[in-house]
Amino acid sequence: xxxxxxxxxxxxxxxxxxxxxxxxxxxxxxxxxxxxxxxxxxxxxxxxxxxxxxxxxxxxxxxxxxxxxxxxxxxxxxxxxxxxxxxxxxxxxxxxxxxxxxxxxxxxxxxxxxxxxxxxxxxxxxxxxxxxxxxxxxxxxxxxxxxxxxxxxxxxxxxxxxxxxxxxxxxxxxxxxxxxxxxxxxxxxxxxxxxxxxxxxxxxxxxxxxxxxxxxxxxxxxxxxxxxxxxxxxxxxxxxxxxxxxxxxxxxxxxxxxxxxxxxxxxxxxxxxxxxxxxxxxxxxxxxxxxxxxxxxxxxxxxxxxxxxxxxxxxxxxxxxxxxxxxxxxxxxxxxxxxxxxxxxxxxxxxxxxxxxxxxxxxxxxxxxxxxxxxxxxxxxxxxxxxxxxxxxxxxxxxxxxxxxxxxxxxxxxxxxxxxx
Numbered sequence: 001x002x003x004x005x006x007x008x009x010x011x012x013x014x015x016x017x018x019x020x021x022x023x024x025x026x027x028x029x030x031x032x033x034x035x036x037x038x039x040x041x042x043x044x045x046x047x048x049x050x051x052x053x054x055x056x057x058x059x060x061x062x063x064x065x066x067x068x069x070x071x072x073x074x075x076x077x078x079x080x081x082x083x084x085x086x087x088x089x090x091x092x093x094x095x096x097x098x099x100x101x102x103x104x105x106x107x108x109x110x111x112x113x114x115x116x117x118x119x120x121x122x123x124x125x126x127x128x129x130x131x132x133x134x135x136x137x138x139x140x141x142x143x144x145x146x147x148x149x150x151x152x153x154x155x156x157x158x159x160x161x162x163x164x165x166x167x168x169x170x171x172x173x174x175x176x177x178x179x180x181x182x183x184x185x186x187x188x189x190x191x192x193x194x195x196x197x198x199x200x201x202x203x204x205x206x207x208x209x210x211x212x213x214x215x216x217x218x219x220x221x222x223x224x225x226x227x228x229x230x231x232x233x234x235x236x237x238x239x240x241x242x243x244x245x246x247x248x249x250x251x252x253x254x255x256x257x258x259x260x261x262x263x264x265x266x267x268x269x270x271x272x273x274x275x276x277x278x279x280x281x282x283x284x285x286x287x288x289x290x291x292x293x294x295x296x297x298x299x300x301x302x303x304x305x306x307x308x309x310x311x312x313x314x315x316x317x318x319x320x321x322x323x324x325x326x327x328x329x330x331x332x333x334x335x336x337x338x339x340x341x342x343x344x345x346x347x348x349x350x351x352x353x354x355x356x357x358x359x360x361x362x363x364x365x366x367x368x369x370x371x372x373x374x375x376x377x378x379x380x381x382x383x384x385x386x387x388x389x390x391x392x393x394x395x396x397x398x399x400x401x402x403x404x405x406x407x408x409x410x411x412x413x414x415x416x417x418x419x420x421x
Contacts, residue, residue: 036174037105038183040221042146044094044112047187048221049087051102058103060087068099080218082167107184112145117241117391123148124384125193125330126361128155129172133363135382135406136182142386147186150330151193151292158208159199166215190220191234191247193292193331201301203254226272233269237276241391244280247290248273257305264306274316281322285397286418293331295356296343297370314346324418325354326399328385332369333361335383335403336376337414355416357401359385375412382406395419
């Protein structure tokens with residue numbers, strides 16, 4: 001489906017005014033949609049906002065600074081085929097609070113600083129649609145620069161190539177009160193896992209793969225994807241100060257376990273990842289690799305199900321001498337940290353041994369996957385991860401991980417340093 005022009009969208013919106021009399025005039029996805037707004041692709045001078053306001057097209061009104069100085073109205077940069085509006089906000093001031101309004105929807109974001117590389121990131125995964133768990137307010141109150149969503153935004157387990165079902169799942173996940181407050185107030189960088197991409201333990205053969213790809217690209221604000229093409233994995237990388245965030249898609253290119261050459265990432269994404277890890281480790285003080293599935297694990301749906309590829313990546317890290325890498329991961333409904341001592345899957349000497357942080361679950365029952373870990377595991381819901389980066393601008397950066405609960409309890413903590421390789 002192609003993006004709508006402004007004229008085409010306005011036509012659809014006008015048709016919506018008489019939808020009760022002529023319901024066939026408006027596509028079902030425009031009639032039944034729920035309003036929502038969220039932001040992402042955050043940088044020091046830019047950000048992206050996506051919103052859906054069923055039956056109408058609204059401008060975005062942007063307010064700058066603590067005094068909420070209005071900066072004028074902005075028409076959407078793009079309108080998707082299902083009416084999702086996209087604003088690519090540029091020319092923003094670094095380290096500045098911005099509030100925005102789209103119709104009756106309101107949100108906010110703070111741009112990254114260019115003077116200090118210090119920042120806070122929250123991370124987590126796995127929540128039910130309709131959840132009103134206090135964990136979402138708890139994360140918001142910690143005021144992270146952005147939230148790294150590591151998959152299972154919902155558990156609709158869609159098993160058909162039905163784009164409307166994927167759109168409806170976004171509507172439901174983003175419009176419930178507790179979650180809508182969170183998503184409107186905290187920029188998000190999101191990658192799916194199995195239950196929001198397809199069905200349980202899904203791979204590249206998932207029936208809904210094309211629809212999932214299309215709905216993600218319309219609904220989710222995100223940094224530029226690493227691979228071009230509408231059916232390529234949704235991997236990407238971006239920098240905040242001297243930290244490089246590398247996000248991999250562990251579902252849409254994954255082969256079945258019985259394939260001739262089993263792969264979690266697919267050849268194109270793996271080649272991109274290896275190149276990105278090498279380049280980023282030399283140019284940045286810290287590289288944060290986000291894998292939606294556990295690394296230190298032996299289960300078939302984890303990296304343990306693809307041991308040859310895990311070993312290939314580990315050997316690449318060892319051979320390149322990469323020592324400023326860490327991983328954050330989801331899927332498992334637990335908090336766990338390993339300081340690197342249980343992470344040596346390389347056959348080359350001097351294996352990677354990088355720290356790993358499992359941060360879950362936002363609102364699902366507990367489960368334990370993988371291990372052993374030096375901290376935890378602690379299974380259960382109401383959990384999230386917090387990563388504080390302290391950076392003076394030269395030398396090493398200090399990284400502190402905390403496994404938090406919604407009630408403020410810190411269940412585990414690890415601090416380490418990293419510097420350019």
